[in-house]
Each structure stands twice: as C-alpha cells, then as structure tokens.
Amino acid sequence: MLNLIEKFDPASRHFWESQRRAGLTIPTVVMHDNGFLPDEVDSPIKFFGRYDSQRPPLYFDRLPVPAYWRVVGDQQAAAIYQLSEKRADIVYWQPENRQRTVQLVQWRGRGGDILWVDHYNRHSYRFARTVYDHQQPTLRQYFAADGSTFLTINLLTGTVALIYQQHRHFFNDYVEFVRFYLELRGYPLDQILYNTLNESYRLALSLSAAGQDTLFWHEPVKGELPGNMVNLMQNQTRTRHIVFQRYRDWQRYRAQLTSSQVDFHYLGMVYPVKRQNQDRPRALIATNSDQLEQLTTLVQELPEVHFDIMAVTEMSAKLLAFRKFADVSLYPNVTDQQAARLWQAADFFLDINHGAEILQALRRAFEENQLILGFDSTLHAPQLVSPANVFAPKDAAKLAQQIRVALASPTRLQELLTEQRQLASAVTAEDYQQLFNIL
Incomplete structure (x- = not known):
C-alpha cells in the first residue's frame, strides 16, 4: 500500500x-x-x-546577497534592496509561525517583472529555480545538495530531463x-x-x-x-x-x-479534540486587519459576552478604539503564550475579519471545540463552519441571537457542536481502521 x-x-x-x-x-x-x-x-x-536533513531552515537575514545589498523584513515578508531599489521579494514559509523562514525569493528586473524565482527548502538549500519570460514561468531546474542540476522541466512542453548516476533520462512528462x-x-x-x-x-x-x-x-x-x-x-x-x-x-x-x-x-x-466546550460567554477573534465585519453591532448586541481580539502585528487606531468597550480586550503583537491562553479561555470563535487568516485560526478553533460563527463574506474555511452559524452581514443580530441561544442552553450548544463536527467531516481513528481493513 x-x-x-x-x-x-x-x-x-x-x-x-x-x-x-x-x-x-x-x-x-x-x-x-x-x-x-x-x-x-x-x-x-x-x-x-x-x-542533509539535519540542517536548519534559512532565516531571512542569512540569505546570501551581493556585496552592499541589504535585506529588510518584518514578520510578514522581506525584500532585497540595492541602495534604494528593490531587487527581490522574499516570501516566508507560513508567516504566522513568526520564524521568518525563507521559502521563495522572487528576483525582479528594473521594471519590476519577475525574472526568476529561487525556491528554498526546510534545510536551507536553494533546491530549485523557476525562470520566467514575459511574466510566464518557462523552465524549472532542481539542484542537489552539492549545487549540481539533476532535474530540468520545460514548463511549456512538460518534458523532463533527469541526470542520475551520470546517465541522462528523458521523459515525456512529469x-x-x-x-x-x-x-x-x-x-x-x-x-x-x-x-x-x-x-x-x-x-x-x-x-x-x-x-x-x-x-x-x-x-x-x-x-x-x-x-x-x-x-x-x-x-x-x-x-x-x-x-x-x-x-x-x-x-x-x-x-x-x-x-x-x-x-x-x-x-x-480525524481531528484531535483538545478540550470540551464549557459554554462560557467569551468569544475570540484572530485578525491582522481592522476590517472586522459588524464588530460594533455584535459588541452592542452581546453585553454579556467578552470579546478577545488578537493579532500578530500592531493594531490600527480604528481597532484600538474598541478599548472603550469594557467587554473588549485587545492583544496586538500577541505572544505564543498569550495566544495559547486565549484559545483556552474562549468557547466561541468569530470568523469575521476580511483580511487573511492568521495562526491557522479556524483549524485551531475547531480543534479547541469552539463554536465557530461568521458571515458569508468573511469565511476563511467554510468547510469547518456549519451553515446554521453563517449569516449575511445585515443579519448580525441573528448571529448574536445564535450565541445567546447557545449560552442559555448547554443542550443546544452541544447539538450545534455535534453538527459542526459532522458537517466538517470529522470521523474517529476507529473509522479509519475499519475502512482500511477492507480496502
């Protein structure tokens, strides 16, 4: 198998x-x-x-660059400059892990077009390069640990050439x-x-x-x-x-x-279940954007609920203004320790930010057995959210009512959580064992 x-x-x-x-x-x-x-x-x-699988990943400021060039970066991305001119963009592997590990370096010409992209692996090797022509990828080469080219793919025709043990092998496709x-x-x-x-x-x-x-x-x-x-x-x-x-x-x-x-x-x-939901009136939001759909309405509709809002970056003045609400706590530049505590403290998760998902938040909320609710315009992982908990922005009051119902009835909360797991295709380890026994 x-x-x-x-x-x-x-x-x-x-x-x-x-x-x-x-x-x-x-x-x-x-x-x-x-x-x-x-x-x-x-x-x-x-x-x-x-x-060599023992080598560590490549941290962004250790990337080799020409003399007198510089690397400038933050938690989200980095770039390479020659004096004041940007020559390359550095893309991190999973920026939310805060380790600033290099995955891609997109080298650009004077006009800004991508010339080639260098690919780095988790052991800090530049293991591939994709060459572009007029903004279209045309050729990809793969490099061995010693820097030699062992594989070349023509991205236009699909043909592949391999060098293995000093012999050349040609293939019609990958x-x-x-x-x-x-x-x-x-x-x-x-x-x-x-x-x-x-x-x-x-x-x-x-x-x-x-x-x-x-x-x-x-x-x-x-x-x-x-x-x-x-x-x-x-x-x-x-x-x-x-x-x-x-x-x-x-x-x-x-x-x-x-x-x-x-x-x-x-x-x-098979999803791990890290804990049981305790039906506490606390809702968590994870965002790197200040575009939070209907947040003011939800805070006003649910005075009995405490809202924790965390971000891995600084927060804008617009978001910081929510400090005026006694039942809102803000956590800019949230630490791993703070985030772990917040995941444990909340029993509801609101997927209401218009920005990109951070910290694999929806998966984490699901594994923490939080009831996930959101708007149809903001969902980041629809497969993990029951349709019963998805609302149009104009129906923010209905979302708030769903939370009130769950808080008032532990039985109803458990029904919603069971439906959430079932519709998200959650099964048990035993289900896997049984099916694989008959395949």
Missing part, C-alpha cells in the same frame, strides 16, 4: 495526519515537493537531491518521471491510495501491473461529478474504491453513486 499525493496541500496533509492518528503507517510519496515536507514523507526531489522514481525505489505499487483526478490519477492508470487502487476524493463537488470520476465508474481500471471525504458531498451525491466497476465509501478526517 502506498499513499501517492500530488501536492502536500492542507487537505493532503490532513489526510496523512489522520492516518497517523489512527495508527496507520503507510509509505507516502508526494509528487510535487514544495521543500517543506515532513521527514516521514518521501518525494523524488528529496531522493535525487540528497539533502508523471513518467515519477513512475520511474517509484520503480527505482521499489515501492509497492499493488495498492495505491491517491487523492486527485489529475497527475496521481494518471500515474495510477498508467501502471500495467495488476492492482487495486483507491481514490480518496477531498475536493468539493460543484454540479456534476468530475469527468475522470465518471470514467472510473464506467470503465474497468485498477481503481476499485472511491472514498468521499466531504460529508456534505457524500450526503448529496450518494444516491447517484452506482457502478459495477467501483464501490463507494465515506471517510472524513
């Missing part, structure tokens, strides 16, 4: 973490390595690159290259678990040996079922099982899921 993951995006990471929480240790290969994979996860880039890697490493290919209908799907279909594969489908279905899924339902392939991982889609489409070629199952994600 092998997990074949196209990109280690949040949903794929959650799937992998769910397996591990269920005690399932399955070899995992990620096709496209972003440089920040866990040590336990393999990739072709890791294997051919031969990086899927062919990854199949070569899997066979070279001797991975078991009789039972592949994949979770996209793009490259990992194509790779599974390309295998000539007998096998029984499983598609774990975590993307939202909009309208009709995806064409490649219909293909699996209508034609005999190695794929014998399709597992829906979104509870709402499973409920919506299960009546249509009939096939003689595959069977269908539902299995969501």
Whole structure:
C-alpha cells in the first residue's frame, strides 16, 4: 500500500495526519515537493537531491546577497534592496509561525517583472529555480545538495530531463518521471491510495501491473461529478474504491453513486479534540486587519459576552478604539503564550475579519471545540463552519441571537457542536481502521 499525493496541500496533509492518528503507517510519496515536507514523507526531489536533513531552515537575514545589498523584513515578508531599489521579494514559509523562514525569493528586473524565482527548502538549500519570460514561468531546474542540476522541466512542453548516476533520462512528462522514481525505489505499487483526478490519477492508470487502487476524493463537488470520476465508474481500471471525504458531498451525491466497476465509501478526517466546550460567554477573534465585519453591532448586541481580539502585528487606531468597550480586550503583537491562553479561555470563535487568516485560526478553533460563527463574506474555511452559524452581514443580530441561544442552553450548544463536527467531516481513528481493513 502506498499513499501517492500530488501536492502536500492542507487537505493532503490532513489526510496523512489522520492516518497517523489512527495508527496507520503507510509509505507516502508526494509528487510535487514544495521543500517543506515532513521527514516521514518521501518525494523524488528529496531522493535525487540528497539533502542533509539535519540542517536548519534559512532565516531571512542569512540569505546570501551581493556585496552592499541589504535585506529588510518584518514578520510578514522581506525584500532585497540595492541602495534604494528593490531587487527581490522574499516570501516566508507560513508567516504566522513568526520564524521568518525563507521559502521563495522572487528576483525582479528594473521594471519590476519577475525574472526568476529561487525556491528554498526546510534545510536551507536553494533546491530549485523557476525562470520566467514575459511574466510566464518557462523552465524549472532542481539542484542537489552539492549545487549540481539533476532535474530540468520545460514548463511549456512538460518534458523532463533527469541526470542520475551520470546517465541522462528523458521523459515525456512529469508523471513518467515519477513512475520511474517509484520503480527505482521499489515501492509497492499493488495498492495505491491517491487523492486527485489529475497527475496521481494518471500515474495510477498508467501502471500495467495488476492492482487495486483507491481514490480518496477531498475536493468539493460543484454540479456534476468530475469527468475522470465518471470514467472510473464506467470503465474497468485498477481503481476499485472511491472514498468521499466531504460529508456534505457524500450526503448529496450518494444516491447517484452506482457502478459495477467501483464501490463507494465515506471517510472524513480525524481531528484531535483538545478540550470540551464549557459554554462560557467569551468569544475570540484572530485578525491582522481592522476590517472586522459588524464588530460594533455584535459588541452592542452581546453585553454579556467578552470579546478577545488578537493579532500578530500592531493594531490600527480604528481597532484600538474598541478599548472603550469594557467587554473588549485587545492583544496586538500577541505572544505564543498569550495566544495559547486565549484559545483556552474562549468557547466561541468569530470568523469575521476580511483580511487573511492568521495562526491557522479556524483549524485551531475547531480543534479547541469552539463554536465557530461568521458571515458569508468573511469565511476563511467554510468547510469547518456549519451553515446554521453563517449569516449575511445585515443579519448580525441573528448571529448574536445564535450565541445567546447557545449560552442559555448547554443542550443546544452541544447539538450545534455535534453538527459542526459532522458537517466538517470529522470521523474517529476507529473509522479509519475499519475502512482500511477492507480496502
């Protein structure tokens, strides 16, 4: 059995973490390595690159730059200047972790256009470079630990060239290259678990040996079922099982899921439950923006609720003005210790900021078993919020009433929390063990 993951995006990471929480240790290969994979996860880039996994990440002010050039940065991003002229933008890996770890350096020409992008990994290697032409990426090279180029991808044609043990190998596309890697490493290919209908799907279909594969489908279905899924339902392939991982889609489409070629199952994600909700009148907001939808209305509607607002940056005068309310506490430049205390103190989370999500707040609120409420114009992770707790901005009073109802009735609060977890596709470790026993 092998997990074949196209990109280690949040949903794929959650799937992998769910397996591990269920005690399932399955070899995992990620096709496209972003440089920040866990040590336990393999990739072709890791294997051919031969990086030293003991090296620390690259801190932004340790980035090599030409003499007399300077690096200027804050908690969110950084840039490289030649005198007063900006020559490159530095993109951090997960800026909310406050470690200012370099992920990308976007080098720019005199007119501001991107010339090339250097990619850094979690062990401080510049492991790839993407070359641009007229703002379009055209070529990507991957570098080994010694700085030599081992892989070149023509991003316009898709062709791939590999140098391995002093031999050159050419592939028509990236899927062919990854199949070569899997066979070279001797991975078991009789039972592949994949979770996209793009490259990992194509790779599974390309295998000539007998096998029984499983598609774990975590993307939202909009309208009709995806064409490649219909293909699996209508034609005999190695794929014998399709597992829906979104509870709402499973409920919506299960009546249509009939096939003689595959069977269908539902299995969501295993979320850790860090504590029980105590139904305390305290609501938490995490934001780096002062654009908080209907905050004044909510504060005025809920005098019995204390609002904690935290940010990892300074706060604007507009937000600081809320200090005039006795039931509002502000935490600019919140420390990790303060944030941990605030997560523990609140039993409600308000997803009402128009800025970017910080501190993986929605996932953390869900794991802290907080009841999450928000507006349809501000949701950052809709899959974690029950539709019953989502309101139009003009209905801020109804959101406040939902909180009052939950505070007045512990039974109703528990019903809302149970619905929140179910609709977010939360399952148990035992559910994972049972399904994997029959795959």
